[in-house]
Amino acid sequence: MPTSTQDADQLRVGVVGAHGNVGREICAAVRAADGMRLVAEVDQGVPMQDLVDNGAQIIVDFTHPDVVMDNLAFCIDRGIHCVVGTTGFTDERLATLTERLGSKPDVGVLVAPNFAIGAVLMMRFAEMAAKFYESTEIIELHHPGKADAPSGTATRTARMIGAARQDAGLDAMPDATSTQLDGARGAEVDGVRVHAVRLRGLVAHQEVIFGTEGETLTVRHDSMSRTSFVPGVLLGVRNIAAHPGLTVGIEPLMGLD
Numbered sequence: 001m002p003t004s005t006q007d008a009d010q011l012r013v014g015v016v017g018a019h020g021n022v023g024r025e026i027c028a029a030v031r032a033a034d035g036m037r038l039v040a041e042v043d044q045g046v047p048m049q050d051l052v053d054n055g056a057q058i059i060v061d062f063t064h065p066d067v068v069m070d071n072l073a074f075c076i077d078r079g080i081h082c083v084v085g086t087t088g089f090t091d092e093r094l095a096t097l098t099e100r101l102g103s104k105p106d107v108g109v110l111v112a113p114n115f116a117i118g119a120v121l122m123m124r125f126a127e128m129a130a131k132f133y134e135s136t137e138i139i140e141l142h143h144p145g146k147a148d149a150p151s152g153t154a155t156r157t158a159r160m161i162g163a164a165r166q167d168a169g170l171d172a173m174p175d176a177t178s179t180q181l182d183g184a185r186g187a188e189v190d191g192v193r194v195h196a197v198r199l200r201g202l203v204a205h206q207e208v209i210f211g212t213e214g215e216t217l218t219v220r221h222d223s224m225s226r227t228s229f230v231p232g233v234l235l236g237v238r239n240i241a242a243h244p245g246l247t248v249g250i251e252p253l254m255g256l257d
């Protein structure tokens, strides 16, 4: 609830997961950004009701796949727009959100597996390359505190590559493996092998390796710091109210779709 004319011009933003690795960076960025004000910092032990009591118009969620759906239900039902970085979004979860948004047609929810501009470009470049190569595998590399494997970014990249291969009529990838230890060939997502590395010292990294007779191509992105996610999140915060309904990925906000 704005208290002055100056406040009335500001987007009132709440961060959920405010004490986490990414949440801390987002709080600092919102505090420093023109045209927005940080009105609530929710984390374990701080109730979601704080968002309502402090008049949040938009939330940014970087929490955990186990809790994000409840957080979003709370916000959607109260007419609060949501910018969501938390991973774990299956088609079923996205359908649940769309259904919930049906009764709140003015509310916008942006779910993006990766807010780093370079990661979005990496996915797009990989999608473009996919039809030209017989083989493609993905290696994602993250800090050891990550809950989910493979990463949301790797899953999305694999699905984009799988769709591009299908559109191009490519056959399954060549692979003569006939004996293996469980997990040695990674997880399969839409026909694409995905390998997950968890290593102290890393932040968030991904390589997409393409191969065909006589050549390979590697497309790689590195988030060296969690500040890499900030510009994409602020882009979402500034634009989400003008995009009611569910938006997946920041591509449309970057002018890529």
Ligand SMILES: NC(=O)C1=CN([C@@H]2O[C@H](COP(=O)(O)OP(=O)(O)OC[C@H]3O[C@@H](n4cnc5c(N)ncnc54)[C@H](OP(=O)(O)O)[C@@H]3O)[C@@H](O)[C@H]2O)C=CC1
Pocket: 016, 017, 018, 019, 020, 021, 022, 023, 042, 043, 044, 062, 063, 064, 065, 067, 084, 085, 086, 087, 088, 112, 113, 114, 115, 116, 229
């Ligand atoms: N889309 C993107 O660009 C990116 C997405 N991510 C994703 O964002 C999520 C968070 O990542 P990260 O910041 O590294 O994780 P952290 O574990 O560092 O932070 C999550 C924070 O949320 C808190 N939390 C857990 N449950 C709740 C709840 N019910 N209500 C409020 N707060 C809660 C945690 O508290 P506690 O630790 O006490 O449980 C913690 O402070 C992950 O799913 C990750 O994959 C990460 C980076 C970029």
Ligand SMILES: O=C(O)C1=N[C@H](C(=O)O)C[C@H](O)C1
Pocket: 087, 113, 114, 115, 142, 143, 146, 147, 150, 151, 152, 153, 154, 203, 204, 205
């Ligand atoms: O947990 C992380 O750290 C990250 N999660 C997202 C994912 O699963 O893709 C985005 C980025 O890779 C960092």
